[in-house]
Amino acid sequence: MIETRVAELRAKLDSMGPVNLVAIEEHAEHEERYAFLMKQQEDLSAAKQQLLEMIKTINSTTTELFKNTFDKVNAEFQEMFKKLFGGGSAKLVLTDDEDVLEAGIEIIARPPGKKLQTISLLSGGERTMTAVALLFSLFKVKPSPFCVLDELDAALDDANINRFVEALTDFLTQSQFIIITHSRQTIAAASVIYGVTMQTRGISKVVSMKFADYQANEKNMK
Amino acid sequence: EEDSVYLKTLEIVGFKSFANKTKLDFEPGMTAIVGPNGCGKSNVSDAVRWVLGEQRARALRGAKMEDVIFNGTDSAKPLGMAEVSITLADCSEALGIEYDEVCITRRVFRSGESGYFLNRKACRLKDIQRLFMDTGVGTDSYSVLEQGKIDQILSARADDRRIVFEEAAGITKYKADKKEALRKLEHTEANLLRLDDVVREVKRQIIS
Numbered sequence: 001m002i003e004t005r006v007a008e009l010r011a012k013l014d015s016m017g018p019v020n021l022v023a024i025e026e027h028a029e030h031e032e033r034y035a036f037l038m039k040q041q042e043d044l045s046a047a048k049q050q051l052l053e054m055i056k057t058i059n060s061t062t063t064e065l066f067k068n069t070f071d072k073v074n075a076e077f078q079e080m081f082k083k084l085f086g087g088g089s090a091k092l093v094l095t096d097d098e099d100v101l102e103a104g105i106e107i108i109a110r111p112p113g114k115k116l117q118t119i120s121l122l123s124g125g126e127r128t129m130t131a132v133a134l135l136f137s138l139f140k141v142k143p144s145p146f147c148v149l150d151e152l153d154a155a156l157d158d159a160n161i162n163r164f165v166e167a168l169t170d171f172l173t174q175s176q177f178i179i180i181t182h183s184r185q186t187i188a189a190a191s192v193i194y195g196v197t198m199q200t201r202g203i204s205k206v207v208s209m210k211f212a213d214y215q216a217n218e219k220n221m222k
Numbered sequence: 223e224e225d226s227v228y229l230k231t232l233e234i235v236g237f238k239s240f241a242n243k244t245k246l247d248f249e250p251g252m253t254a255i256v257g258p259n260g261c262g263k264s265n266v267s268d269a270v271r272w273v274l275g276e277q278r279a280r281a282l283r284g285a286k287m288e289d290v291i292f293n294g295t296d297s298a299k300p301l302g303m304a305e306v307s308i309t310l311a312d313c314s315e316a317l318g319i320e321y322d323e324v325c326i327t328r329r330v331f332r333s334g335e336s337g338y339f340l341n342r343k344a345c346r347l348k349d350i351q352r353l354f355m356d357t358g359v360g361t362d363s364y365s366v367l368e369q370g371k372i373d374q375i376l377s378a379r380a381d382d383r384r385i386v387f388e389e390a391a392g393i394t395k396y397k398a399d400k401k402e403a404l405r406k407l408e409h410t411e412a413n414l415l416r417l418d419d420v421v422r423e424v425k426r427q428i429i430s
Contacts, residue, residue: 030424034424034425034428037421041414041421047410048407048410055400055404058396058400058403062391062400065392065393069387069392073387104383105387132372135364139367142358142390143364144365145228145229145358145359146227146229147366148367148368149367150267150366176248176249176251177252177253178252178266179252179253179255180256180263181254182256186254189252190254191251191252192249192253193253194254197258200298201296201297202294202295202296203295203298204241204262
């Protein structure tokens, strides 16, 4: 009886193979490593959550800022267009009201006496005038203390330039303008004039044409 | 309005066609810059855009930034450096600083070396941008409106047209933040995935 039992146990012991004497230590090490990894995982998950939160906040902030600005510019644009065209109407439309952050912006304009159309169908001068109306509207919503206008009026005819200069003069109380132009009408509205020439080929030279005396006179009259 | 910030002077030397030191004085109100085609009028607006931190060489009609340096003519030698300074007046109240005049300088050498200066002291573009934050002064705003902006607005591509509105809405900065956050998120997710594998392996070792 006992002998059979001994044989049985011996066989079992053999099947277990050699004893790993460091198993307990190893197990403790693994446990420790596991705990460390879990902590890391927790930290990373928290970081991920934080980033997702941040992106959500950025999305809602930018959506609000964009929508707010768009509405303001749209209102200004409708006014400015009428002023610059001496009538007619125009508006801005978002191509996708749901996704403000990705939506395109359509400009729809009706010059006086014409039908409502998208800007691609307008004439060259009308297109420029519409763009200028939009730029001025943007400028009204987000003014800059000074502004350099580089030949924005180049494609405009006399009638349009008159209205352009008129609109520009309205801005003079809020901003200073430095305007690069070929137009006599625009030049006439300026108080200081600089001429840029090339007396030597390839080298620009600035000639002041400041009408200091004239200006002093004007001030005295006021 | 007497005490709003205005552009007082623009000094250009070695920038594009302005080989010789050129100084323009401005006053509040409207100043016209006139002259025949091709004499360098638009280089004046390029100079303003450049000193305010324009980073795109193409927007300045060049291939690389060093292309803004005067490149010589039949009779004049090329220069080694371009420098543009603008002085803004009546700043103290509007910007909440102790000095009333602020001078911004940008310089680039043919070697590619370049720098920004605030009141003649070296600084980073960031310092300048921070100073003018929310005042409307800067490349992302409406300090310079050129033909390109008209093209952008009339563009058939909705994206191009959006950019102008995004600048006005002041969300360009947020878009950069979002891009950075998305990059970090991607990085974090990759790390989590890698950690998952390690955890599974350690778990297996514990059970056995």
